[in-house]
Amino acid sequence: MLNPKDYSFELPKSLIAQTPLTNRSDSRLLYFNNSQIVDTVFNCLPDLIDENVLLVFNDTLVRNSRYVFEYNGTLSEIFFIKSTQLNTYEVFLRKSSKFKIGNEYTTPDFDFKVVSKYDNIAIIEVLCKNLSDILEDKGQIPLPPYIKVENPNDFKKRYQTVYAKKGESIAAPTAGLHFDKNLLDKLLHSGVEFAFINLTVGLGTFAPLTEQNIRSSTLHSETYEITKLNAEILNNAKIKGKKIISVGTTTLRCLQSAFDFEENQFVAKTDLTNIFLYPPFNNFVVDGLITNFHLPESSLFMLICAFVGRNNALNIYQHAIENEYRFYSFGDACLFIR
Numbered sequence: 438m439l440n441p442k443d444y445s446f447e448l449p450k451s452l453i454a455q456t457p458l459t460n461r462s463d464s465r466l467l468y469f470n471n472s473q474i475v476d477t478v479f480n481c482l483p484d485l486i487d488e489n490v491l492l493v494f495n496d497t498l499v500r501n502s503r504y505v506f507e508y509n510g511t512l513s514e515i516f517f518i519k520s521t522q523l524n525t526y527e528v529f530l531r532k533s534s535k536f537k538i539g540n541e542y543t544t545p546d547f548d549f550k551v552v553s554k555y556d557n558i559a560i561i562e563v564l565c566k567n568l569s570d571i572l573e574d575k576g577q578i579p580l581p582p583y584i585k586v587e588n589p590n591d592f593k594k595r596y597q598t599v600y601a602k603k604g605e606s607i608a609a610p611t612a613g614l615h616f617d618k619n620l621l622d623k624l625l626h627s628g629v630e631f632a633f634i635n636l637t638v639g640l641g642t643f644a645p646l647t648e649q650n651i652r653s654s655t656l657h658s659e660t661y662e663i664t665k666l667n668a669e670i671l672n673n674a675k676i677k678g679k680k681i682i683s684v685g686t687t688t689l690r691c692l693q694s695a696f697d698f699e700e701n702q703f704v705a706k707t708d709l710t711n712i713f714l715y716p717p718f719n720n721f722v723v724d725g726l727i728t729n730f731h732l733p734e735s736s737l738f739m740l741i742c743a744f745v746g747r748n749n750a751l752n753i754y755q756h757a758i759e760n761e762y763r764f765y766s767f768g769d770a771c772l773f774i775r
Contacts, residue, residue, distance in 0.1 A: 439651045439715060441734040444742060446754050448733060453583055454767040457595040461617040465762055465769040467753065469745060474756055479615045479770055488628025491674040491681050493723070494613055495688045496633045497604035499597055500569075501576030503589070506544040508535065515549070516579065517572070518607060519639060521560060524568075525552065530559045546571045579607050581766050596766070606638040611729045611766045612685035630679070632670040636661035636691045636710070646736055655711040656736060661691040668695075668705035675702070680774075682725035686737050689726060690714070696722045715739035716747055725774045730757055730764040745773050 458464055462480035469475075477485070486492075502517045516529035530536055533554060541550045547565040554560075565571070578596050580589045598613035600621070625631070640657045650656060663671075671692075674681055683689040694710035695703055698720075713736055726744055731737035742750040753771070762769045 445733045454763040457767040462620045467771045470774040491630045493632045495610040496602040497606045498601040501572045502579045503577040608638045610685040610687045632667045634691045636687045658709040658711045662707040665705040671703040680724040683723045718743045
């Protein structure tokens with residue numbers, strides 16, 4: 438059975454980025470190609486790729502999913518994970534023992550009823566019709582818990598890609614946070630082609646691994662969409678022999694799920710993916726991957742190990758640690774070419 442301990446490394450807490458850089462594309466970039474590591478800067482990306490490359494982005498939108506309120510003299514929080522049906526949501530409830538099944542509760546902006554609970558997860562019915570507007574106005578951007586800031590909404594724009602269009606994601610596709618409009622323009626002018634998918638980032642991408650994940654070789658399901666136009670762009674690039682580079686692991690999981698291996702083509706569809714990619718998986722449908730530095734023993738680091746090889750991945754991460762690259766959501770980036 439898969440052993441997460443085989444994908445562990447020591448990470449100094451000082452390398453966990455707490456704030457983004459002033460300019461998105463000033464982050465460092467570790468470039469790995471032909472077993473060689475090159476240390477560069479993200480805004481030098483146009484020097485590393487050319488008109489023979491198609492970049493594929495996840496244009497999902499991150500919503501304000503955290504709602505903090507005072508209840509019985511202490512702060513509580515509802516973290517909206519996903520809608521299960523009309524006005525009903527799966528949520529994390531902080532101080533969940535205070536909230537009883539079947540009871541109704543009042544916040545400053547809406548009332549809710551607890552339908553069911555398991556651990557800190559609850560199903561609640563929200564007794565209002567404009568929750569989206571309330572969260573947009575009063576909610577907080579869902580920064581990861583390892584980022585310790587007083588006001589998460591100070592970084593609301595920076596925890597959103599500049600090309601985000603639609604979606605209900607509860608976490609950002611962080612590889613895309615390094616792109617600013619000037620860099621995107623430079624890439625387009627150099628002949629690099631773009632395609633877009635839309636995957637709603639949920640628990641499956643960032644949640645800690647469980648024994649159930651390992652036994653079933655699956656993660657939580659996430660919804661994705663590839664339009665007919667973008668499937669055509671992807672398939673034309675494949676026919677022309679262009680290198681397809683995925684911007685982010687969410688994009689990669691979507692592309693793997695939407696590829697018809699019998700017909701050797703990408704399929705336009707709206708569907709669910711729960712795939713868990715780890716060694717010795719090697720049947721990737723892309724030639725490169727741009728991604729941030731990830732948690733040890735996580736599904737994301739295991740995906741990296743599958744993509745470049747476990748020993749390579751561990752050596753790359755050791756190099757990054759020794760050279761003080763910044764890790765996680767607001768950290769630096771890698772470009773891996775297979």
